Amino acid sequence: MLAAERRDHLLGLLAREGKVVAKSVAAELGISEDSVRRDLRDLAAEGLCQRVYGGALPASPAVVDYAARQAVAPDGKEKVAAVAAGLVRPQSALILDGGTTALAVARALPQDLDCTVITHSPTIAAALLDHPRAELYLLGGRLFKHSAVTCGAAAVEAAQNVSADLCLIGVTGVHAEAGLTTGDAEEAAMKRALAARAAETYILASSEKIGTASRFRVLPWSKVTGVITDADPRHPVVAQVAGLGVEILPAG
Template sequence: MLGAQRKDHLRTLLATEGRVVAKAVAAELGISEDSVRRDLRELAEAGECIRVYGGALPVPAADAPVAQRRAVATESKQRVARAAIALIRPGSTVILDGGTTALAMARMLPHDAELTVITPSPAVALAALEGSPARVVMVGGELTRHSAVTGGALAQEAVSRLSADVFFLGVTGIDRDHGLTTGRLDDAVTKRALAARSADVFVLGSSEKIGAVSRFPVLRLDEVSGVVVDPEDRSPSALEYCEPSPGGPILE
């Protein structure tokens, strides 16, 4: 079988089965596992899959650029945002991550002039400023085109001087085995830094993120206070996050 045919077969498995197990594909096609791993590596370098131990997974929909993500699971994100808003205590300091669910939260903030909102996202900052009397603080740094949030050395310096009661973390993958992941290395570094400066960390878990795995790890599940899932998502993959975890409550 030609290399192009093997890759087409791998793409089909990713689309229909949601995973590729290198050992199984090698046995099925009568080729070496090294050949399968090489094909998967090339597909991953082209952005067509995510390499994991033993094989590969599809690229999550949440890894798309921010402009495309606005149309993904919009109703689920609204429900997650409403559930997360209920966790905000009056007068607290809150970090809202970048992303479409955090943007929905910014538009739902309580009418609390004592609230402080910190964010690396200009869109989230503007929404918070326009929709609430909260004090709004922007994290400085270089603005990335893919996720439209600040990052880099300037952002790291700014984050090191901040502290917050709670961080609402946006990721692109939430998986029991692989933890919390995102599609960009700089974003992962900034998210970890923000989490380290926060007393509590809650993950925003809209439906398209549950069970997905992206390329770069952010935190383990036992390192966060909880995952806020869509209360109307009754799928098995979402329901498992409604059970208590070693790191804290998993919330609906």
């Protein structure tokens, strides 16, 4: 089989089965596992898969830059945001992550809601300036322009000095085995720091993120209260996550 044919075969497996197991593909095609791994490295270099131990998973489309992400699944993000905004109770404290789905949450909050919002995103803070009863706390640090959020040691330290009732976190990948992932190590660390300061943590996951993975793990499933998603409840990954005891809040 030619290299181009192997590539198409691997991409087909990712689309149909949601993963590639290098050992199984090697046996199926009668080639070495090293050949499969080389092909997966090439696909990963093009952003077409995320390599994991033993094979690969579909790469998340949510790792492109901030401006481009605003055009990815806007309807799904708005559905997720509407459900997430409904979790914010009057006079409660909310930690709101950055990113395009979190921005949709900020815009979905009632304008007269009396609450406290803690965020490390200048974009989120700016979106809530016209909410007269919302008290805003902006956590400072190095600005990570890809997601328009602060991160690094200063931001993590600032996060350790706040507490909230609810934390809403965005990720780029949601997978039962690979877990909750994102594309930058410092951003992942900041998300962990934020989640650790809230009584409950829900994940904002529009359907294009379900079944995909990025390089850095954000949180183990044991630290998550639930996932808000517009994905079909019958999606195998959604069912697997529910089987782990994680609450699924449908946003269909």
